[in-house]
Amino acid sequence: MDSTKKRKVSALRVGTVWLLLAVLLIVLSLTAINVGSAGYSVKQILTALFSSEKSTVKTVVVNLRLPRLILALLIGASLSSSGAILQSVMRNPLADPGTIGVSAGAGTAATTILLLFPQLTGSVPLFAFGGAALACFLIYTMAWKGGVDPTRIILSGVAINSVLGAYNALLQMLHSDSLEGVLAFMNGSLSGRSWSQVHTLMIYAGIGLVLSFLCIKSANTLQLGDEMAKSLGVNVSVTRVLLSAVSAFLAAATVSVAGMIGFVGLVVPHISRILVGSDYKQMLPTSMLMGAVVLLAADTLGRTVVPGMEIPVGIVMSVIGGPFFLYLLRKRGKMIGS
Amino acid sequence: MVVNGKKLNIGYGDHTVVRDMDINIKAGKITSIIGPNGSGKSTVLKALTRLLPYKQGSVFIDGRSLKDYSSKELARNIGVLPQMHSAPPDFRVKELVGYGRMPYQKWYQKNNSEDDKIVDWAMRSTGVWELREKSIHECSGGESQRVWIATVLTQQPEILFLDEPTTYLDIAHQLEMMQLVKKLNKENGIGVVMVLHDLSQALEISDWIVVIKDGKKYDEGKPEDVITPKMMKEVYDVDCDIIHIAGREKPLIAYKEIC
Secondary structure, eight states: OHHHHHHSOOHHHHHHHHHHHHHHHHHHHHHHHHOSSSOOOHHHHHHHHHSSSOOHHHHIIIIIIHHHHHHHHHHHHHHHHHHHHHHHHHTOTTOOGGGGTHHHHHHHHHHHHHHHOGGGGGGHHHHHHHHHHHHHHHHHHHHOSSSOOHHHHHHHHHHHHHHHHHHHHHHHHHTTTSOHHHHHHHTOOOTTOOHHHHHHHHHHHHHHHHHHHHTHHHHHHHTTOHHHHHHTTOOHHHHHHHHHHHHHHHHHHHHHHHOOOOSHHHHHHHHHHHHHOSOHHHHHHHHHHHHHHHHHHHHHHHHHSSTTOOOOHHHHHHHHHHHHHHHHHHHOSSOTTO | OOEEEEEEEEEETTEEEEEEEEEEEOTTOEEEEEOSTTSSHHHHHHHHTTSSOOSEEEEEETTEEGGGSOHHHHHHHEEEEOSOOOOOTTSBHHHHHHGGGGGGSOTTOOOOHHHHHHHHHHHHHTTOGGGTTSBGGGSOHHHHHHHHHHHHHTTOOSEEEEESTTTTOOHHHHHHHHHHHHHHHHHHOOEEEEEOSOHHHHHHHOSEEEEEETTEEEEEEOHHHHOOHHHIIIIIOOOEEEEOOTTOSSOEEEEOOOO
């Protein structure tokens, strides 16, 4: 019965996890400010920041590294929260925003604009957001049959994702000479983002994250099974749609700013569940915090590991996330909640 | 509280499982629904509790149509323990039981001290008080089934609907479950409607039995009147005798020897 004892999560354990994540967050943030292709020393940075004069150091730190840092944190937290909520909606630990068409929808819209209407490139975020919302709406409409159940959502998701994927592939083939922007979008990057994106995302992610906290009780109830939730007086289908909307909103907001970043929404809630248990009261905040840490780490790694070159954060996440996920699956044959 | 189903047609998709079913559940009694596999027992239970929408007919609870009840209002009046239920294995017993108070709360509210008292009461009534700090994973099959009963009991329903509450339990835990049902009925006056497979248990515990065969009501009545060699032959195609033993209030079912 040793293994079962480990599963009971004490308040102390949750506190320790949160404290550790907070420390990591601070250390990583300081590192992210400090490292980069322009090699400034800590002293240089501090002097520049606290002097009233304008300097290159100050510009780089305040206008490049700082907004990027904040974006990474917001996006990590949003994607993880989005994944965590969706996993309760689907009652499936393998659900991520891609399941409900957010990635495919945003990708389709972005590809269309970038390749067919390049004059609208500046509005890609807006269209990506719209595309994500539209694809998600389409999937739920097709899955609706007197209510929504996870299997039907996943299956219509597969269908829509496949059609949109084919369209994307075709479009890219026809315009294979001008794929630079598309590739950047598909592989999620934080390169060259500025304060204006931070301001936009702050509003959307702020709203989304607050809404996520309101989902906690419902997410927990859905874990008890559809019939049990119904018999407790929960309108299961309406709850599913509302939670999905919050999840899609968060994911769409991040996609529109940074393109597609995979694996965060899948892996982070999983690790959180292992660390603090399946109760969303602890699991959701842990996911947000950990998501911020993980994405910041991946982005910082991506822009420093090869000198003079930036590896998009989406690629770093997939490269590290994939094997790590396999490791988790092998190590814990039976995971909590699976 | 009474539940009346009239001329119910129930099914899944285009497939109709139950036809023209009239069923009346009396207040404060133990009613068992019996019948062969696939006869539609659970389907009836689901329709009466709105887990499955019926195609035709009507269900009235205390004279009011089932369709007029809000989800929460219904959950305050009847408690349902479906056959399929699961909780994350690391949920604690007292937390799970606490969810039974949801029908009394707004979506943003948490359990208050009044709710906690009812949760405690439900855990004591079902004998899971000692387990309250354990995780579901640490409970045995019989224990976790009692935890689920406690959860439903926390809704303070007038009628409990239990779908095969003893399936997957060993005989000791089956009997324990039946004793618990009887106790809840007697001490708290809660009506119980169960789908049961074990006819001996149904015979022993029920005030009223409804027999379903091929989606239609075959018979209903007091256990001794309903469970007869003739019914056993016609519904289950099983030969048996009903034996009365001195000193035992209820008769026993003696199945024909296998070899």
